[in-house]
Amino acid sequence: MVNEANDVHQLRPMVEKAEGNLSKVGVSPKVVLGDAGYCSEENLEYMESLGGIQGLIATGKESEMEGRDRGSSRRKRRVSRRREMDRKLRRPVNRFIYGFRKQMIEPVFGQLKRCQGLGGFLLRGLEKVKAEFSLWCSAHNILKLYRNSTKGAVI
Numbered sequence: 001m002v003n004e005a006n007d008v009h010q011l012r013p014m015v016e017k018a019e020g021n022l023s024k025v026g027v028s029p030k031v032v033l034g035d036a037g038y039c040s041e042e043n044l045e046y047m048e049s050l051g052g053i054q055g056l057i058a059t060g061k062e063s064e065m066e067g068r069d070r071g072s073s074r075r076k077r078r079v080s081r082r083r084e085m086d087r088k089l090r091r092p093v094n095r096f097i098y099g100f101r102k103q104m105i106e107p108v109f110g111q112l113k114r115c116q117g118l119g120g121f122l123l124r125g126l127e128k129v130k131a132e133f134s135l136w137c138s139a140h141n142i143l144k145l146y147r148n149s150t151k152g153a154v155i
Contacts, residue, residue, distance in 0.1 A: 007037040033101045044081040056098045
């Protein structure tokens with residue numbers, strides 16, 4: 001957790017951390033999924049430089065991406081990396097893979113907000129908010145473990 005307005009500077013550290021964690025168990029990441037908050041020329045260039053890891057990073061809001069006309073003048077003015085990422089995300093297999101982001105990541109935020117009542121942080125200051133968020137995440141994970149352990153069990 002960092003004190004920045006958007007996620008654009010978080011892609012590289014996140015990928016490096018994931019690579020480090022996965023290498024400990026002998027696995028390497030194959031695909032990185034990112035919403036439009038991670039899209040920047042620098043991040044697209046970084047993902048290209050990785051070679052073995054495919055980056056699928058939205059270049060705009062999903063509704064905007066779906067409605068884009070292939071021949072629009074707006075698209076022609078774009079930087080080539082963004083145009084290439086748009087093309088990548090239009091391919092059915094990549095749209096399918098990117099769709100998993102909605103199933104893996106977004107539900108956690110919805111569950112924290114709607115089910116557990118996290119509407120904002122009670123504490124102030126970056127370190128205190130980090131600790132509070134860790135507590136919320138721990139409670140979320142414990143609830144998941146509990147629910148999965150009681151499936152099929154008679155209570």
